Amino acid sequence: MIKTAEEIALMAEAGRLLASVFAHLDQQDLIGKSTLEVNNLVEDYIVNELKARPASKGQYGFAFALNSSPNHVVCHGVPSPTDILQNGDIVNFDITLEKHGFIADSSKTYLVGEVSPSAKRLVQVTYEAMWKGIQAVKPGARLGDIGFAIERHAQRSGYTVVREYCGHGIGREMHEPPQVLHWGRANTGQVLKEGMVFTIEPMINQGGHAVRTEDDGWTVVTKDGKLSAQFEHTVAVTRSGVQVLTLRPGERKPA
Numbered sequence: 001m002i003k004t005a006e007e008i009a010l011m012a013e014a015g016r017l018l019a020s021v022f023a024h025l026d027q028q029d030l031i032g033k034s035t036l037e038v039n040n041l042v043e044d045y046i047v048n049e050l051k052a053r054p055a056s057k058g059q060y061g062f063a064f065a066l067n068s069s070p071n072h073v074v075c076h077g078v079p080s081p082t083d084i085l086q087n088g089d090i091v092n093f094d095i096t097l098e099k100h101g102f103i104a105d106s107s108k109t110y111l112v113g114e115v116s117p118s119a120k121r122l123v124q125v126t127y128e129a130m131w132k133g134i135q136a137v138k139p140g141a142r143l144g145d146i147g148f149a150i151e152r153h154a155q156r157s158g159y160t161v162v163r164e165y166c167g168h169g170i171g172r173e174m175h176e177p178p179q180v181l182h183w184g185r186a187n188t189g190q191v192l193k194e195g196m197v198f199t200i201e202p203m204i205n206q207g208g209h210a211v212r213t214e215d216d217g218w219t220v221v222t223k224d225g226k227l228s229a230q231f232e233h234t235v236a237v238t239r240s241g242v243q244v245l246t247l248r249p250g251e252r253k254p255a
Helices: 005-026 035-049 117-135 143-156
Strands: 066-070 073-075 090-099 102-111 167-169 176-180 197-200 203-205 211-213 220-222 228-230 233-237 242-244
Touching: 005 035, 005 090, 005 102, 005 233, 005 242, 035 066, 035 090, 073 090, 073 203, 073 228, 090 117, 090 228, 102 117, 102 228, 102 233, 117 143, 117 197, 117 203, 117 228, 117 233, 117 242, 143 176, 176 197
Parallel strands: none
Antiparallel strands: 066 073, 066 090, 073 220, 090 102, 167 176, 167 197, 197 233, 203 228, 211 220, 233 242
16 A cells, blocks of 8 residues: 555654664663563553554454564564563564554564574574665565565575565554565565555574464464574655664664
């Protein structure tokens, strides 16, 4: 769905507020915190400080303001008072925010305390892979170019890309067309046009790409128990290229 300049400006405001949520999280000492504590901190900040709405809460029956996905959890992890973050963990927080009727969606994988070099490398490569996808966005490019760029970077680094979950269009609804795969062939798929807004959110696994959903119906984990990382931004196709609507303070694309 093509957005007007006015709609994209409103989405950019939601994106700016969401970026400030991550800046607030960056200041927290996560060691010893439960994922539910983090959820409550984020919900309080969105509602009381930003006067916005945590868009995930109530979506599809989900009861929380964020997804918390530590270590081998790929996505859709459910905050819990017994899920305590430990030194050496990695954890992805996936947060959505609605302001003025428009939704922004972003996620970041955090290093909790002193993390192993192998885990740190996975997180760094995943971040780079997201940016490879973002850099492929411009009018006239195709959706397949995004997935191809992401998968190529991940595979060159010895990792695999989760195939069951993808990026998506976004606007007044959290999930709109098109689907944005994080794997695929260049020069295939829908042509990108100015005014399209969607997420790019690759999930990269240390081992195989296979995943399974746990009995809670939400939490998705790697089948082999190895680590998974994810990053996500909401982007808009502009006349000359791409605008990252959820860019965080001080964030710069990797060299």
